[in-house]
Amino acid sequence: MKRIAYFQFCPVLADPTANRAIVAGTLEGVEADLIVLPELAFTGYSMTDRKTASALAEDPANSPSLELLTGLCRSGDYHIVAGFTERAGDKLYNSAVLVGPGGLVGMYRKIHLFGFESELFDPGPEPPAVYDIGGLNVGMMVCFDWFFPETARLLALSGTDVIAHPSNLVLDWCQKSMVTRCLENNLFAVTANRYGSEARGGKELTFTGGSQITAPRGKILVSAGSAADALEIIEIDPDTARDKNVTAVNHLLDDRKPKLYKGLM
Ligand code: ACM
Numbered sequence: 699m700k701r702i703a704y705f706q707f708c709p710v711l712a713d714p715t716a717n718r719a720i721v722a723g724t725l726e727g728v729e730a731d732l733i734v735l736p737e738l739a740f741t742g743y744s745m746t747d748r749k750t751a752s753a754l755a756e757d758p759a760n761s762p763s764l765e766l767l768t769g770l771c772r773s774g775d776y777h778i779v780a781g782f783t784e785r786a787g788d789k790l791y792n793s794a795v796l797v798g799p800g801g802l803v804g805m806y807r808k809i810h811l812f813g814f815e816s817e818l819f820d821p822g823p824e825p826p827a828v829y830d831i832g833g834l835n836v837g838m839m840v841c842f843d844w845f846f847p848e849t850a851r852l853l854a855l856s857g858t859d860v861i862a863h864p865s866n867l868v869l870d871w872c873q874k875s876m877v878t879r880c881l882e883n884n885l886f887a888v889t890a891n892r893y894g895s896e897a898r899g900g901k902e903l904t905f906t907g908g909s910q911i912t913a914p915r916g917k918i919l920v921s922a923g924s925a926a927d928a929l930e931i932i933e934i935d936p937d938t939a940r941d942k943n944v945t946a947v948n949h950l951l952d953d954r955k956p957k958l959y960k961g962l963m
Contacts, residue, residue, distance in 0.1 A: 700834045701730040702860055702886065703931040706909040706922045708894035711742035712754060718766050721780075730776045730931045731834060734890040737781035737808075737841045737866040738792060739763075743905070744898035745783075748790065751818040755785035758795065758802055767797040775799060777831045779838055779890075781864035792819045794838040794864050796829055804829040804838075809849065812842035814898070828856040834936050841865040844872045844889075847879065848962075854883035855951060859939040861887040867906045873921065881916030884950060885939040893925045914938050 705724055710716040717740045725733060737743070740763045745751040756763055767778050777798045784793040784807070791807040792815060807822030808815075826849065828837045837858035843849040844863065853861055861879075865872065867889075876887050893907035907924040911932055922928035942950045 699933050699935055700732065701931050701933050702888055702911065703728070703730045703733045703929065704888050704890035704909040704911065704922070705733055705735050706891055706893065706907060706926075706928040707736070708892055708905075708927070709736065709739055709742045711744060711896050712750070713742070714740040714754065714756075714763060717741070718763060722766060722770065724927070724929055725770050725774065725778070728774055728776070728929065728931070730774070732831065732836060732860065732862065732888070733776060733778050733931075734862045734888040735778065735780040735864060736890050736892040737794075737864040738783050739781045739864065741783040742896060743866045743892075744896035744903055745818055746898065748818050751783065751790055752785060755783040755790055757785050758782075758805070764795065764797060764802060767795070768799070768801045771797055772799040777803065777836070779836065779862035779864060781840060781866070789820045790818060791822060792840060793822075794840050794862065796831070796836060796838065796862070798831060803831065806838035806840065808840035808843065810842045810846050825852050826856075828853065828858050835859040836862055838862045838864075841867060841872075844875055844879065847882070850879040850883050850885075850887075854885055858885055859936040860934075861885060863887055863889040865889055865891040865909075867891045867908070868903055870906065873908050873910050873918075876910060876912045877916040877918065880912040880914060882950065884914040884942050884944075886914065886934055887912045891922075
């Protein structure tokens with residue numbers, strides 16, 4: 699059995715020090731195997747322009763946020779997936795980092811940028827990968843990737859048990875959609891959303907909270923309210939994500955007909 703969790707909070711825009719304090723204050727002493735934090739957890743979302751985003755972004759090789767996460771993972775013997783504003787040379791990515799007691803384990807750079815994100819970030823150039831963190835296979839996608847079923851399907855085909863899904867959701871439909879993503883791929887997903895509002899260019903964005911852990915067969919195991927901090931930890935059996943039989947004669951991956959799907963390319 700494994701304990702998986704989300705920590706929903708309201709990051710302070712452009713204040714990584716304050717956001718690191720919120721994360722440290724909550725995760726210290728938590729007992730879990732995997733804890734997922736929201737998208738862009740240390741910078742907030744509505745950065746004015748690429749220059750501002752670049753000034754706030756961190757290089758994983760020299761990152762106070764990764765140092766904090768590593769220290770937390772070491773003292774709690776758990777792993778964290780966190781949304782991360784990443785600088786890589788002259789590129790900027792809306793990334794998710796997987797961190798454990800030994801430091802950075804893996805990374806995913808958001809492929810499907812949402813709205814003004816393309817003014818700030820470069821789209822991720824690689825498909826998502828899967829990481830074994832001691833008997834639990836973790837894959838990552840970031841927020842709007844939920845709208846593209848290919849993302850979760852790629853992760854299922856690579857053997858993911860749990861999709862860690864840092865989010866800053868502003869549309870209403872993701873939580874409902876994750877029921878289908880988990881049903882059609884028979885896996886778990888931890889959607890860690892944020893709440894609160896931010897202003898950019900005279901417009902206000904309100905983030906919807908409602909973080910959710912969804913199980914194979916599309917069952918919602920737990921969900922958070924729309925406007926408050928929430929740390930929820932539940933126990934799961936990863937084996938339930940590994941049996942891809944839908945009926946005695948149907949297997950959700952083996953029954954696919956990729957030769958007939960060429961129209962998707
Ligand atoms: C989103 O992808 N942050 C909506």
